[in-house]
Amino acid sequence: MENKFYLIIAKNTSQMLKVDKTLRENLIKTDLVPAPPESGTVCAIAVKVFEADLNRAKSILLNSELETVDILEDRKLKLQGLIDRKLGNAVTNEFLAILRKIEEGEDLKKDEIVYLLSTDKEKEIETVFHAADRIRKEMVGDVVEIRGAIEFSNYCCKSCKYCGINAQNYGVNRYRMTEEEIMEVVFDLYETGIKTVILQSGEDGTWDTERLIELIKRIKKATGMRVTLSVGERTKEEYMALREAGANNFLLKIETTNREIFKNIHPDDDYDHRIQCSKWLKELGYINGSGNIIGLPGQTAEDIAEDILFFKDMGINMIGIGPFIPAEGTPFEHLPHGDIEMTLRTVALTRIVCKKVYIPSTTALASLDKDAQVRALLSGANTIMLISTPSRYRSNYRIYDHKNMVDMDAAVYAVKKAGREMPVYLKDR
Numbered sequence: 001m002e003n004k005f006y007l008i009i010a011k012n013t014s015q016m017l018k019v020d021k022t023l024r025e026n027l028i029k030t031d032l033v034p035a036p037p038e039s040g041t042v043c044a045i046a047v048k049v050f051e052a053d054l055n056r057a058k059s060i061l062l063n064s065e066l067e068t069v070d071i072l073e074d075r076k077l078k079l080q081g082l083i084d085r086k087l088g089n090a091v092t093n094e095f096l097a098i099l100r101k102i103e104e105g106e107d108l109k110k111d112e113i114v115y116l117l118s119t120d121k122e123k124e125i126e127t128v129f130h131a132a133d134r135i136r137k138e139m140v141g142d143v144v145e146i147r148g149a150i151e152f153s154n155y156c157c158k159s160c161k162y163c164g165i166n167a168q169n170y171g172v173n174r175y176r177m178t179e180e181e182i183m184e185v186v187f188d189l190y191e192t193g194i195k196t197v198i199l200q201s202g203e204d205g206t207w208d209t210e211r212l213i214e215l216i217k218r219i220k221k222a223t224g225m226r227v228t229l230s231v232g233e234r235t236k237e238e239y240m241a242l243r244e245a246g247a248n249n250f251l252l253k254i255e256t257t258n259r260e261i262f263k264n265i266h267p268d269d270d271y272d273h274r275i276q277c278s279k280w281l282k283e284l285g286y287i288n289g290s291g292n293i294i295g296l297p298g299q300t301a302e303d304i305a306e307d308i309l310f311f312k313d314m315g316i317n318m319i320g321i322g323p324f325i326p327a328e329g330t331p332f333e334h335l336p337h338g339d340i341e342m343t344l345r346t347v348a349l350t351r352i353v354c355k356k357v358y359i360p361s362t363t364a365l366a367s368l369d370k371d372a373q374v375r376a377l378l379s380g381a382n383t384i385m386l387i388s389t390p391s392r393y394r395s396n397y398r399i400y401d402h403k404n405m406v407d408m409d410a411a412v413y414a415v416k417k418a419g420r421e422m423p424v425y426l427k428d429r
């Protein structure tokens, strides 16, 4: 008889990891897997155990301090009808075998992801996008979450070679918003009904952790909005203090999991340290964001497949995938931009592999082609970030050239064109 499995769900990733650790310490065999759609949690992962171990697992957890939200039978997400006769000779047998795994809800291996990222057969590509879109619908539904981002400072002490606001770029007009200026935008967002504000900046020592804490507390007190930080690398103690002040989410992209490329593009960062930061964020109970850049010099489909598996293994909740776009005044200013098609395929495969996660249809995609943002929504993406930086500063937050203005109108356009729904919490929508 086939083995039956159960999924234990905790309220956030930090609790989930503790559940996993506690069970393992008690010699129960566990596996971390993508969370199922019906789990009432924002968590991307669940702890999978054998049916035979379930009762013992339950009593261990009952005797611990750990809170579980749910225990569900593991039913693989089956997608009927992906394979149909019409595919005929337009696809290879290898493709059909991979597709069957997706239909059965089985995990894809690296070489299978590479195949899907690299195939040049029209019908295969179309089918991959279709599968991702169906999984998106099952896992996170039709509503496109809308967030507002305030790029509050373009001062940065780092020299990331791709980034237009790196410390070495002397052509940049530097600005730093004050707390009052930021609050003004926060209130505007609050008025529209938006629930999450993203605070993004370069690594600016003047906007230090102490100041950020004051800001976060003020936002929380005045609006109760969720706060996402995207302010780069800090110490564990700082991440903890920011979390305690009320920050909910954190975006810290790994950019690439290829160590050599990482080193080449980040003269002052260490790969292992960045991973460590991401792990701290998880431990501290943040909804954890990562992501990559597509089209970095030397990057292959193998590298991108590794990135996708990394997001899954790390239990990342939000995954930002954007094409590389050259920025004037950087060492990479003359390199070609990343491929839109490859970016869309990465979005699709990330959805297929990681399942219950937030995937933005990124500003970088919108900057290369307005309709690429629509296409990303049709290939697995389910959120849009509005650029809410005041117009007097906006053009100076030029992490890459020709950065598009994604405002509410652009978001409505993309959501409508993709046949999806705006969130009910937005007023007048």
Ligand code: SAH
Pocket: 162, 163, 164, 200, 201, 202, 203, 230, 231, 232, 233, 251, 252, 253, 255, 292, 293, 322, 323, 324, 325, 326, 327, 364, 399, 400
């Ligand atoms: N300082 C913060 C925020 C960085 S900006 C941090 O280090 O996390 C946010 C994201 O913009 C980066 O993570 C990177 O993925 C993206 N980005 C920066 N320059 C880019 C470029 N030239 N092309 C594409 N994406 C870029």
